[in-house]
Amino acid sequence: SFPDGRNFDKTKFGVIPDNTILTVSTHTGQIIEQWGNNTFYMPHGLAVDSEENLWLTDVGVHQWATDVVVANEGSKIYVVDGYCNARIVKFDSKGKFLKEYSMPEDEQPLLIPHSIVLIEALDRVCVADRENGRIVCFDDEINNDDGDDETNENNQSQVKAIIDHPLMRTVYAIHYDPIKLIYYEIINFTFNKYFSLNRSSLCS
Template sequence: MAQSVIALVLVALTTSMAFPRDDQLLQQLFEEYLQNRNAIQGPIEDPSWPSREVSANIGPVSGVAAGPQGEVFLLHRADHQWTVGTFRENNTYSTPEKGPISTDAILKVDGAKGNKLDSLGANLFYLPHGLTFDHAGNLWVTDVALHQVMKIPAGSKQPDLVLGQKFIPGSDDTHFCKPTDVAVISNGDFFVSDGYCNSRIIKFAPDGTILKQWGTKTGRLHTLTDSELNTPHSLALVEERDMICVADRENLRVQCYNAGIKDSTKTGLFMITLIDVFRAGKPYAISYDPTAKVMYVAVDPNGNQDGARGYTLTLTEISWRSGAMQDRYKVCPMTSQCQRMAATSTSATSRHPGRQ
């Protein structure tokens, strides 16, 4: 980059001496430099991360979670695949007789160099989907084959809370149908996106008691309502705004609702759409950084004009006007200079947008 700048200066000086009144050419050269500089900024994939030891022993990655000390948790499916025949028409898992994933499905790695630090989860999961690391150090995993949600306490390798009936899909208060993700409030309440079949969001107390649920199956795309969801695929909690956001994948948008932290009677009330239909393509994963006040959205690069694998949404101000939520935020494709996301900041679906 330094050589390019020097070359530009030399060309500019030479040009100004030969054509002392041609400021237009100098401006053109400077604009070309800015254009090229912006083009190379943005996320840069590190092929050496994670380490070879981890890369050689990991299957399809379905979830990523960052810990407070720079550690990164990877959730993978080993040799288990999600194919056309994985589920029957009634959403039951077709091959439970194959048994669970026999190796550790959760790897804890060093965020800087990608070296393995620890692992857990052998013989717990069949087709894990979402991974969440909460404020207390607990790990939360959803499994679409089991139709269950599990909480693994800090320092443990076994769950102490399991919700849902093993291998039995359903839509009542004791069943899930391919749940996708979990988001946890600092008071211990948590949300589950459920999921591929039910298109609903459920809020639970720390002990697993249901507090509230909302969401209806999407009808026709052009008549979408705020409560309609079609594959709520990922969750992101914006606790300082009392807001839970949902990657409404098949509706091509991110919907945010009241989290009910300050007033439980408002839980599930619609607040704002962060990405409109057809704006960025299908959102596969969302993650919120409370320090930078930025929402990261991983998308299918084939679904937007930017060719972006993700976007950053800087939430600068949200206000009420005439009873309707108005939003002011800056949306940046991850291909541009406004992107500041590390490779491990969001779900691995940012690199594999076609993955379930």
Template sequence: MTVENAPGLVVGTGDFVYDVVRPWGEPPAGWSLGLVSHVAADSRDRVYFYQRKDPPVLVFDRDGHFLTAWGSQRLRDAHGIFVGPDDHVYVCNRDEHEVLKLTPEGKIVLVLGQRGRPALQAPFNHPADVAVSAGGEIYVADGYGNSAVHRFSPEGRHLGSWGAPGAGRGQFTTPHGIWVDAGDRVLVADRENDRVQLFSPEGDFYEEWRDLYHPMDIYVDGAGTVYVTDQVPRLSMYSPDGRLRARGRPVAVGAHGVWGDSRGNLYLAEVGLNQVTKLARRSPFFRAAP
């Protein structure tokens, strides 16, 4: 099932005003989308859908025209996806307990974890999301079987982990989304604890942001604005210091993934509706993070 909006639907106020395009993206004739778990965009504003259906990765141009698809031979259970500064694609192959780095064409260049072998508080047990810092370090929110964040070098060497089950500082109950901002702060959507926690690259606790209900995903743009989706369903925008700047309900169900492009547009993966919603930005915007 998909949900369409009437032409001319506009949401937002102030610096955050968007035209709602729902659904966005045109699959080839005869194709239908499965559960779109996450979405990401690269330096050329090509948009990657990550879905729980073959083929799992679909790529569209900035106008929503289909370009290519890949991943059927390896990717079993789509969850998190991330496009790094060099346009390499990182995906969580959740039920196989692995994270893969691939070229934009889908060629595997790095494998983290042991395929088909879950680990206890070690990489991985049904990993939920992956993020890459500006320096190339890889961070994984290991959110379903574990309550941990794992850090890796760009080459895939395990540098450390932190987290344990619970609701205290540095503990998690389903760490579901992750992002590393320009200051190398690691932001984690601690879903069942209704908060976002912020850490140093080594896992030192900085602070937590609340006033959220089951936060799902995090995206940070080039100006440092933090976008958080939750299960109200809402999209909340925060300043880098955690001040709420805007909040709204532009989606029919909670967006499981969120990403922005170089023009300030946002893409929301509505997993329950098998679609992606685009929020085309009207007001002044800043360059999105690479």
């Protein structure tokens, strides 16, 4: 799909002619709605915001974005620039760049950040660091409406927690349960959950 290692071969593979987005009943498994034909090259990440808008990433186009999430109040959008630049990029609702999240120079860099969750009550942005087998959480003022949240001199947020485990090898996706303080993870295409997270580790 990427003959030169960077650019998707649109001439050879082209846009997907079939519907790629399906709404499926959780009760019957039947398809309720489907759309997206002749739109995507390689759809990858999907999020639903508080107004039930769908946000999707397509790694067959610019920057290979792996995932996206939108803050509940709708004015902050977080895109995982996973395959190209190993970072998370924050935009406002009009697409204006606000800042990025990446590891400090003296820390092990992210290696294909692949999935993202927001913990808005704690102002944390957490990402599945796929090939490093860990979860990294950054500090952020998610619901600060003026966009003037605190960053360092490089316009980056600070790392607040690194969550790892000997069994965490390749972390493809994460989800946060705010009630039980549990991260659910897809590791090597197998569903797992770890109880290694506590509130103090994120609030420190």
